[in-house]
Amino acid sequence: MKVNVTGIGVISAIGVTVEENLESLRQGRSGIQFDPDRGLMLGAISFTNEQIRSHLQLTMEERSRTSLLSLWAAKEAWGGNLPNDQIRTGVISGTSVGGMDRNEIYYNMVADGNSSAYDRIIFENGGTTEFVADQLGIQGFVNTVSTACSSGINSIVQGYRMIQAGLLDRVLVGACDPLANFDVHGFSALGIYDTQRCRPFDENRAGLNLGEAAGFMVLENEKSLKLTGHKPLCQITGWGNSTDAYHQTASSPDGIGAQISMNEALSRSRLSPSDIDYVNAHGTGTPNNDLSESKALEAVFAGKIPSYGSTKGYTGHTLAAAGAIECVFSVLALTEQEVYPSINIVTPLNDISVAPITSYMRLAKMQHVLSNSFGFGGNCSSIIFSSNSYVH
Amino acid sequence: MVLAEIARVSFFQAIHMFISRYSTISLQKSFRNAGYSNNLERIGEGTEIKTPDYSEFIPALVRRRMGPLLRMSVTTALETVKGRENDVDAIIVGTGLGMGNSTVEFINVVRESKGGLISPTAFTVCTANTIAGQISLLLKKRCYNITHSQNSLTLEHCLIDAKLCMLEEKENVLLGVADENEQRIFNMHERLGVKNEWLGEGAAFFFLHSGRDENSCAEIKEVSVHHGHTDFLIQLNAFLDRCNLQPSDIDQVLFASTEKSKVSMITQQFGEAKCLNYLHYAGHFLCSNGIALDIALDGRKGKVLIVNNLIKENLGFTYLETSLR
Numbered sequence: 245m246k247v248n249v250t251g252i253g254v255i256s257a258i259g260v261t262v263e264e265n266l267e268s269l270r271q272g273r274s275g276i277q278f279d280p281d282r283g284l285m286l287g288a289i290s291f292t293n294e295q296i297r298s299h300l301q302l303t304m305e306e307r308s309r310t311s312l313l314s315l316w317a318a319k320e321a322w323g324g325n326l327p328n329d330q331i332r333t334g335v336i337s338g339t340s341v342g343g344m345d346r347n348e349i350y351y352n353m354v355a356d357g358n359s360s361a362y363d364r365i366i367f368e369n370g371g372t373t374e375f376v377a378d379q380l381g382i383q384g385f386v387n388t389v390s391t392a393c394s395s396g397i398n399s400i401v402q403g404y405r406m407i408q409a410g411l412l413d414r415v416l417v418g419a420c421d422p423l424a425n426f427d428v429h430g431f432s433a434l435g436i437y438d439t440q441r442c443r444p445f446d447e448n449r450a451g452l453n454l455g456e457a458a459g460f461m462v463l464e465n466e467k468s469l470k471l472t473g474h475k476p477l478c479q480i481t482g483w484g485n486s487t488d489a490y491h492q493t494a495s496s497p498d499g500i501g502a503q504i505s506m507n508e509a510l511s512r513s514r515l516s517p518s519d520i521d522y523v524n525a526h527g528t529g530t531p532n533n534d535l536s537e538s539k540a541l542e543a544v545f546a547g548k549i550p551s552y553g554s555t556k557g558y559t560g561h562t563l564a565a566a567g568a569i570e571c572v573f574s575v576l577a578l579t580e581q582e583v584y585p586s587i588n589i590v591t592p593l594n595d596i597s598v599a600p601i602t603s604y605m606r607l608a609k610m611q612h613v614l615s616n617s618f619g620f621g622g623n624c625s626s627i628i629f630s631s632n633s634y635v636h
Numbered sequence: 637m638v639l640a641e642i643a644r645v646s647f648f649q650a651i652h653m654f655i656s657r658y659s660t661i662s663l664q665k666s667f668r669n670a671g672y673s674n675n676l677e678r679i680g681e682g683t684e685i686k687t688p689d690y691s692e693f694i695p696a697l698v699r700r701r702m703g704p705l706l707r708m709s710v711t712t713a714l715e716t717v718k719g720r721e722n723d724v725d726a727i728i729v730g731t732g733l734g735m736g737n738s739t740v741e742f743i744n745v746v747r748e749s750k751g752g753l754i755s756p757t758a759f760t761v762c763t764a765n766t767i768a769g770q771i772s773l774l775l776k777k778r779c780y781n782i783t784h785s786q787n788s789l790t791l792e793h794c795l796i797d798a799k800l801c802m803l804e805e806k807e808n809v810l811l812g813v814a815d816e817n818e819q820r821i822f823n824m825h826e827r828l829g830v831k832n833e834w835l836g837e838g839a840a841f842f843f844l845h846s847g848r849d850e851n852s853c854a855e856i857k858e859v860s861v862h863h864g865h866t867d868f869l870i871q872l873n874a875f876l877d878r879c880n881l882q883p884s885d886i887d888q889v890l891f892a893s894t895e896k897s898k899v900s901m902i903t904q905q906f907g908e909a910k911c912l913n914y915l916h917y918a919g920h921f922l923c924s925n926g927i928a929l930d931i932a933l934d935g936r937k938g939k940v941l942i943v944n945n946l947i948k949e950n951l952g953f954t955y956l957e958t959s960l961r
Contacts, residue, residue: 340763342785344739351743351821363823369734369764370787374863374949383864387793390734390764390785398782405800426739426762429746433756487727487772487781493760504778620760621769623781 246636247407248469248476249629251462253320253418254572255313256559257287257455261320265569266576269584270604274558276441276453284432285441287455287560288423289313308343308368309422309456311375313565317458318376322416327381331413331468334385335377336402337460338395338419340564340619343368345424372420385412392619393526395419396459396567397627401483403463404627413468418460419568427454427563434493440588442529442561444554445538445600447591452528455560459568461575478578481612481630482513488622494532499540501624502526502616506544509626514636515612517545520628522583522607524574524615525600527554528561537616538596551607553586553600567617567625574613574629581610648858651802653795655842655956656851659715660930661687661708662838663919668715673934676917681833683919685817698774701757703737708839709767709814710774716841717775717810725806726780727768728797730790730813732922734764736821767814780806788944791925792952795859802846812841813923828920828946829894836919840926842933854933854958862951868898872905872943875953887938890914890928893945902943920946929954936961 254261257275258268268275279286291299296312300319314337327333343366353361373388385406389399396419403417421427431437431454438451464474486508488501495502510517526537534554541549555573562569577583585603592599611631618624630636660666663679667688677683685708690699693711702710709729717724742758765783772781780801784793791813798809817837818824825832844856858879862871876883889911891902903911918927925944932940936958944952 342734348743351740352747355744355747363826365822369785370732370790374787377863383866384862386786386861386863387784387789388786390731390783391768391781392763392765402782402797405804409800409803411796425746426743426759429754430742430756430759430762433754433759485780485782487769487778489772489776489778492766492769492773501778619765620763621765621781621783622772623765623769 245408245465247404247480248464249461249478249480249575250464250474250476251321251323252572252575253317253460254569255289255317256457256562256569257289258558260291262572268558269555269573272585272587272604274441274587276560282428284428284437285439285453286423287453287562289456307375309345310339310343310368310420311372313422313456313458314372314376314420315379318380318416318418318460321418321460321462322380325462325472328471331471333382334406334412334415335373335382336387336389336399336415336417337373337376338389338399338564338568339369339372340390340392340395340421341424341426342372344426345422348424348426391623392621393563393566394617394619394623394625395564397571397615397617397625398485400461400568400571401485401625401627404480404483407463407465414462414464416460416462418458419564420458421456421563421565423454423456436530438529442557443588444527444529444556445534445586445593446589447593449529449531449534451530452556453560455562457559457562457565457569459565459572461572476632477575478629478631480627481634481636482509482628484508484626486624488624490622493620495536495618497536497539499536501622502537502540502618503543505624505626506540506614506616509614509628513628513630515628518548520550520612520614521610522577522613523550523552524570524613525552525554526616526618527556529556533618534593535595538593542596547597549598551583551601553584555584557587570615571627574615578610578613578629578631581608582606648799651799652846652848653799653802653856654845654848654852655854655856655933656845656849657716657843658841658930658933659712660838660840660927661685661712662927663836664917666930670934673931678916679834679836679919685837705735705737705814705816706767706770709812710770712839712841713771713810713812714774716843720843721775723808724775724777724779724810726801726809727771727777728782728794728809728811729768730784730794730923731764731767732785732787732790732815733818733822734785735762735766736818737816738762740821788922788946788950789861789952790923792859792861792954795856795954798844807846809844810841811844812839813926814839815921815923817921830920834920836921836924838918838927840930853936854956856954856956858955860953864949866951868951869901871951879955885939886910886941888932888935888940889943890932890940891943892924898945925952932956932958
C-alpha cells in the first residue's frame with residue numbers, strides 16, 4: 245500500500261515555516277548563535293512562548309514549549325485537513341523530554357521551598373500529542389514514541405506502519421523537543437559541545453550544538469487522497485529500526501546498528517544502495533557519531549557513497565525533533581530536486597572516502613532520499629522517501 | 637466515527653498473537669508466584685511494592701547504576717525471556733512517566749553543582765527508552781526496539797505495535813510496561829483523582845509469539861484505543877461486536893475507572909461477580925493495566941476483557957482468551 249506524504253510543517257532556528265527553512269537551507273544560513281546567558285552556541289527558535297501562544301490564539305492554561313512548538317508545526321503540516329468520519333485519522337508524535345522546559349522551573353521552585361509549585365508539575369510525553377490532537381479535533385488513535393534522538397523518525401515510521409497495516413487512512417506524524425536547561429547541562433556534563441558552530445563530518449569537529457525544533461508531516465493512503473483531493477509530495481517506501489547494543493550513550497565504532505537500520509530500509513524499499521541519491525545523515529558533529537556513521541555508510545554503500553550531508557550545522561541537534569525536521573528537509577530535497585550543503589566544513593573527515601556536499605546543488609532526476617537518526621539507548625533508525633513515480 | 641472504529645482493528649483477528657511467558661513485580665506477591673491472583677490483597681496506606689532480591693537477576697556492576705524502575709523492569713524482562721533470549725525479534729517497552737526519578741536526580745545534581753563540574757551519570761539514563769536500551773544491551777539484541785509513552789493507553793499501544801511486528805513477520809516479541817510511583821515528583825493523585833495511598837507502581841513483561849506452542853497460555857484477540865470524548869457504552873458495545881461477543885460470553889472483566897457511573901455500567905453489563913476493579917490491587921498508575929494483564933494470565937479464567945478508563949478521556953479495551961487452569 246502506497247503511503248503518501250501530503251503535508252509538511254517545521255519550526256526551527258532557521259525559520260518558523262517550511263518556506264523560511266527552505267530559504268535558509270538554500271542560502272547555507274545557520275541559525276546557531278551564541279547565547280550569552282548560557283554561554284553556548286545554540287540553535288534557538290526566535291519566537292517566545294508568548295508569541296507562539298498569541299499567533300496560535302491560545303487562551304487556555306499555560307502549556308510547555310514542547311506542546312506549543314508541536315502545535316505550531318503540526319498546524320502547518322495539517323493545513324486545510326478536516327476531520328472526516330470516512331477517513332480513519334491518527335496522531336503520532338515523538339519527544340524525549342516532554343514538558344521539561346516548565347517542569348525544571350517548578351522542581352527548582354519546590355526545592356527552594358515553594359511547595360505550591362508542585363501542583364504545576366505536569367507529565368507531558370503523551371500529553372503533548374493529546375494536546376495537538378485535541379487542538380486539531382482529531383480523536384481516536386493518539387500515540388507518543390520516546391526513543392530519545394531517534395524519536396522523530398520512529399514516530400513517522402509508526403504512522404507508515406499503521407497505514408500499511410490498514411489501521412489508519414491518514415496520520416499526522418512528527419516530533420518536538422524544546423531547549424531545556426536540563427539538556428543544556430546534560431550535554432555539557434558529557435563534554436560534547438563545540439564552542440563554535442558544529443562541523444559535522446569535519447576532521448576537526450569538536451562536538452554538537454543543541455537546538456530546538458518541531459517537525460510534522462501528514463501521511464495518507466490512496467483512499468484518503470480520493471477524499472481529500474490532495475496531491476502527494478512524495479512517498480515513504482522503507483524504514484529500518486535497530487539497536488547498536490553497544491553502550492547506553494555512545495555509538496559502536498563500526499556503526500553496526502546504523503548499518504542494520506539502513507540495510508533494513510533499503511530492503512523494505514526494494515532498492516539497491518546505488519539507487520539512493522542523497523543521504524541526510526544524523527551527523528551531529530561529535531567525534532564519536534560522525535566516525536561511527538561514516539563507517540556505517542562505507543559498509544552499506546560499499547565505498548560508493550551517494551551525495552550526503554548533515555543539516556545539524558543549520559539547526560543544531562534538536563534531539564527528538566531532529567529526525568522529524570530532517571525528514572521534512574528530505575522531502576524538500578526530493579520535491580525541489582536539490583541538496584543542501586553541509587556547512588562549516590573546513591577539512592573533510594579522513595575516515596570516509598567521499599566528502600559531504602558543501603555547496604548547494606541541483607540534482608536532476610532525484611528519486612530516493614535516505615535519512616538517519618540515532619539516539620541514546622542505542623536506537624538507530626532510517627527512513628527512505630521516494631518520488632511519486634517510483635513503483636514500490 | 638463508531639463505524640470507522642469497528643473497521644480499525646479488525647486485522648487483529650487475522651493475525652494470531654499468543655503469550656507463553658510473563659513476569660510481574662507489583663504491589664501484589666506476583667513475582668515467581670503462580671496462582672497469586674487467587675489471593676489478591678487490597679492496597680491502602682503502607683502497601684509497598686514486593687521486589688525480589690535483584691542480585692540473582694542483574695550483574696552487580698550493572699545493578700549498582702540502576703534505579704528502582706530499571707531494576708524491576710530489567711528483572712521482569714530477563715525472567716520473561718529466560719531460555720529464549722536468542723529468539724527475541726523485537727523489544728517493545730511502554731512507560732507512562734519514564735525515568736522521572738533519574739530526571740529529578742540530575743536536576744538536583746545541577747542545582748548542587750552551582751556551576752561547577754557535574755557528573756552526567758543520571759542524565760544518561762533519563763530518556764524514556766533507557767529501559768528498552770538496557771534490555772537490548774543485556775540481551776545483546778540488535779533487533780527492533782521501541783518505547784511508547786502514551787499516558788494511560790501505553791500498554792495498548794505496545795500491544796498494537798507487537799501485532800504490527802507479527803504482520804511484518806517477526807515471530808517473537810518481548811513486550812513490557814513499567815512505571816514507578818513518582819508522587820514525590822508528579823502530582824499524580826490529582827491527575828488520577830485519587831489519594832496518594834492508592835497510587836501504585838510495577839513492571840510487567842510478556843513474551844508474545846505469532847505461532848501457538850505448547851507453552852502458549854493465552855491469545856490476545858483484540859485491542860482498541862480511543863482518545864477524546866466519547867460514549868463509553870457505545871464504544872464498549874462496538875468492541876464486543878468486533879470480537880463477536882455477547883456480554884454473557886465473557887468470563888472475567890478487569891476494569892479501571894474512578895467514575896461511579898462507569899463502574900456501575902460495567903457491573904450491570906457483565907454481572908458483578910465477574911468484574912474486578914484492578915486498581916484496588918495494582919494501584920493507580922499509568923501502566924496498571926500491565927498488572928491487570930498479568931492477573932488475567934495468572935488466573936486463566938477463559939475469555940477476559942480488560943477495560944481501561946483510568947483517565948477519563950482515554951479508553952482502552954483488550955480482549956484475550958486464556959487456557960483454563
